[in-house]
Amino acid sequence: MNNYKFDIVHSLSGINAEDWNSLNNGNTVTSYEFLAALEETGNVGDESGWLPAHLIATLNKRLVGSAPLYIKTHSYGEYIFDWAWADAYHRSGLDYYPKLVSAVPFTPTTGPRLLAADLDVKNALANAVLSFTKDNQLSSFHCLYPEEEDLLVWKKSGCLLRKSIQFHWTNQNYENFTQYLSSMKSVKRKKIKQERKRVIDSDVKFRTISGDQACEDDWEFFYDCYQHTYNIRGSNPYLNFDFFLELKNKIGKNTLLIIASQSGQRVAAALNILSNDTILGRYWGAKKYIPGLHFETCYYQTIEYAIEHGYKKFEGGAQGEHKLSRGLEGVETNSAHWLAHPQFSDAVGNFLDREGAAIGEYHENLTTRTPFKTL
CATH class of the missing domain: 3.40.630.30 (Gcn5-related N-acetyltransferase (GNAT))
Structure with missing residues (x-):
C-alpha cells in the first residue's frame, strides 16, 4: 500500500495551481482559479460560514490527490436540503453544526469531488475525509453533486446515498x-x-x-x-x-x-x-x-x-418544471452523506430510502412528459 501523507489546508494560496488543476480533468468549477477566487474575494471564509479545510494527499512530496472541503455552520448555498435534519438534531438537544461538506460553494453542478488520477488515491482520500470528520467531532459529512466514480467511492466508504432532480439539455x-x-x-x-x-x-x-x-x-x-x-x-x-x-x-x-x-x-x-x-x-x-x-x-x-x-450538454439547474417544455429533461443527480450519530444515521437512511423511491417515480413521470417526439 502506498504511504500517502494527508494534510488539511485552510487556503489554496499555498498550493501550486498547476498541480491542483492536473487532478480535476479540466472541470472549470473545481479548478484552482474558480475555488481560489471564492476565497480571495471573501465569499468563503470564517465570516461566510464556509471555512475552507481542503484535504491534500502527497506521495514523496508530490500532490497526488485533493478534495475541496468546507466546515459549515449553516446549510445555505448547497442546494441539497438538510434543514430538516438540522432541526431534528436541535430538537434532540444535539448540534448539527459544524458539519463537513465536499462541494463547490453556491454551485449545484455535478463534477469531481475526489480529485485524483488513481482510484486507490480516491479511496484513500475518502477514508481520510471520514477520519477527519470523526477526529474533529463534526456531526456529519456531505458530498454534494459528485460524479459517478466518486459516488461509488463514497458508497464503498459507508456513506448514505441521496438522489435529487435537475434539468439538463442534451445536444x-x-x-x-x-x-x-x-x-x-x-x-x-x-x-x-x-x-x-x-x-x-x-x-x-x-x-x-x-x-x-x-x-x-x-x-x-x-x-x-x-x-x-x-x-x-x-x-x-x-x-x-x-x-x-x-x-x-x-x-x-x-x-x-x-x-x-x-x-x-x-x-x-x-x-x-x-x-x-x-x-x-x-x-x-x-x-x-x-x-x-x-x-x-x-x-x-x-x-x-x-x-x-x-x-454536448447544458445544465439548467434544479427546480422548475417549466424547463421541461423548453427541451431540458429531468436527470437524477446525487449526493453522499455520513452521520456520526448511529440512531440519526439509521433514521436518515430510512428517510432516504423513502425519498429515493419518490424521486425515482417523479423522474419516471418526467420521462413520460418529454417534449420530444417518440417513436
Whole structure:
C-alpha cells in the first residue's frame, strides 16, 4: 500500500495551481482559479460560514490527490436540503453544526469531488475525509453533486446515498436550432416559436460575449442584474462583484455573458460557465419584465450557442418544471452523506430510502412528459 501523507489546508494560496488543476480533468468549477477566487474575494471564509479545510494527499512530496472541503455552520448555498435534519438534531438537544461538506460553494453542478488520477488515491482520500470528520467531532459529512466514480467511492466508504432532480439539455448532434425544434412535438415547438417571436417583437436583441472579451462595464451590468434578482426577494446575493471580476481576469475564456437590450438599452444578462463539453447555466437577472425574456436569455440563446459550438450538454439547474417544455429533461443527480450519530444515521437512511423511491417515480413521470417526439 502506498504511504500517502494527508494534510488539511485552510487556503489554496499555498498550493501550486498547476498541480491542483492536473487532478480535476479540466472541470472549470473545481479548478484552482474558480475555488481560489471564492476565497480571495471573501465569499468563503470564517465570516461566510464556509471555512475552507481542503484535504491534500502527497506521495514523496508530490500532490497526488485533493478534495475541496468546507466546515459549515449553516446549510445555505448547497442546494441539497438538510434543514430538516438540522432541526431534528436541535430538537434532540444535539448540534448539527459544524458539519463537513465536499462541494463547490453556491454551485449545484455535478463534477469531481475526489480529485485524483488513481482510484486507490480516491479511496484513500475518502477514508481520510471520514477520519477527519470523526477526529474533529463534526456531526456529519456531505458530498454534494459528485460524479459517478466518486459516488461509488463514497458508497464503498459507508456513506448514505441521496438522489435529487435537475434539468439538463442534451445536444443530439443538432446542426442548428431549427433542427432542434423539429425534434419536438408540434405543440411544444409552436410554443417555443411563439415565445421567441414575442421577444423579437419587443425589440430585444442579444449579444453573446466570451467573458475575457467583455468589458468591465458589461460585467458591472451583469452583476447589477444578478443582484437585482436577490434584492426583489428581500435578500442579498451569495457572491460579490469582486468574485466575478476574478473570473473575468483568471478564467474569462471559460465564461459566457449573454446580454439583452431593448431599443438599445440593456435590460437583462445571464452568465454561463463553460466546462469541457458542458455549459453550466448559473446566474441571471433582469432590470425589467418582458414576456419571454427569461426563457430566451437563459435557455434558447444558450442552446443556440451550444449547438453552434458543439457543446454536448447544458445544465439548467434544479427546480422548475417549466424547463421541461423548453427541451431540458429531468436527470437524477446525487449526493453522499455520513452521520456520526448511529440512531440519526439509521433514521436518515430510512428517510432516504423513502425519498429515493419518490424521486425515482417523479423522474419516471418526467420521462413520460418529454417534449420530444417518440417513436
